[in-house]
Amino acid sequence: MKVTGLSGALGAEVADFDVMAALSSGAEQDIRDLLNRYEVLCFRNQTVTPTEQRDLASIFGPLQTHPAYGTVDNLPEVMLLESTKEKPSKIEVWHSDMTFREHPPSVTVLKGVTIPPVGGDTLFASMTSAYEGLSAGMKAYLEPLYAVHDFAQGFKESLSEPGGRERLKDALNNNPPIRHRVIQTHPETGKKVIFVNALFTSHIEDVSQLESDSILRFLCQHAVLPEFTCRVHWQQNSIVMWDNRSTQHKPVNDFLPAPRALHRVVSEGFVPY
Numbered sequence: 529m530k531v532t533g534l535s536g537a538l539g540a541e542v543a544d545f546d547v548m549a550a551l552s553s554g555a556e557q558d559i560r561d562l563l564n565r566y567e568v569l570c571f572r573n574q575t576v577t578p579t580e581q582r583d584l585a586s587i588f589g590p591l592q593t594h595p596a597y598g599t600v601d602n603l604p605e606v607m608l609l610e611s612t613k614e615k616p617s618k619i620e621v622w623h624s625d626m627t628f629r630e631h632p633p634s635v636t637v638l639k640g641v642t643i644p645p646v647g648g649d650t651l652f653a654s655m656t657s658a659y660e661g662l663s664a665g666m667k668a669y670l671e672p673l674y675a676v677h678d679f680a681q682g683f684k685e686s687l688s689e690p691g692g693r694e695r696l697k698d699a700l701n702n703n704p705p706i707r708h709r710v711i712q713t714h715p716e717t718g719k720k721v722i723f724v725n726a727l728f729t730s731h732i733e734d735v736s737q738l739e740s741d742s743i744l745r746f747l748c749q750h751a752v753l754p755e756f757t758c759r760v761h762w763q764q765n766s767i768v769m770w771d772n773r774s775t776q777h778k779p780v781n782d783f784l785p786a787p788r789a790l791h792r793v794v795s796e797g798f799v800p801y
């Protein structure tokens with residue numbers, strides 16, 4: 529195994545490593561330890577099936593399904609993320625996955641299936657590094673605060689499509705707005721992280737709208753400063769996994785009209801937020 533860091537803040541490419549062989553030889557803890565250290569891991573040339581990808585994600589804890597995405601091969605945990613000229617991805621902004629859940633995913637495992645010839649990278653930002661970059665006064669101010677995360681905000685474009693509200697009726701009903709601490713403590717590393725994002729976080733509780741808007745705007749800009757980020761270039765059969773509790777990511781939608789398809793499995797983890 530050869531581990532090469534992707535930036536000073538987070539991310540590593542792991543070469544000479546077969547993830548499924550590692551699983552069958554009991555090396556799950558090695559993968560978990562690497563993920564705790566680097567927050568984002570990229571493995572190349574992994575010809576795993578959707579079922580194997582599901583099993584890989586299971587090493588991080590129970591799996592979750594998604595209320596709005598289609599799935600693969602009758603495997604409800606393996607979501608299909610597709611972007612085409614006719615149906616481009618609507619997700620543009622920095623986010624952590626599914627923070628509208630009471631217990632958002634701890635780890636996301638994504639596999640490149642159809643990769644465009646150029647473009648389509650994913651940017652990641654370390655919320656651990658971003659927290660460390662705050663002033664002592666700002667850390668103390670944020671510590672007691674809670675923020676509300678809302679499925680309806682994150683999927684507002686889908687909801688505003690013709691028939692969108694009807695199509696997503698169950699998802700809306702099953703996912704009312706939920707509160708999370710603005711500053712979380714990672715259950716495995718013990719490090720503090722910023723846990724708000726531009727996609728799903730609607731407001732901070734118990735402060736004025738102006739204060740909430742201003743603080744969220746600052747946090748969302750601060751959290752993704754270039755020094756807290758890394759960039760992953762996809763290849764077919766790349767597997768990229770990230771700690772969803774301590775990172776944010778942003779798709780770079782610069783590859784159209786070429787199609788792009790990924791398979792995604794998310795694990796709630798053993799100790800989610």
Ligand SMILES: [Fe+2]
Pocket residue numbers: 623624625777
């Ligand atoms: Fe995402």
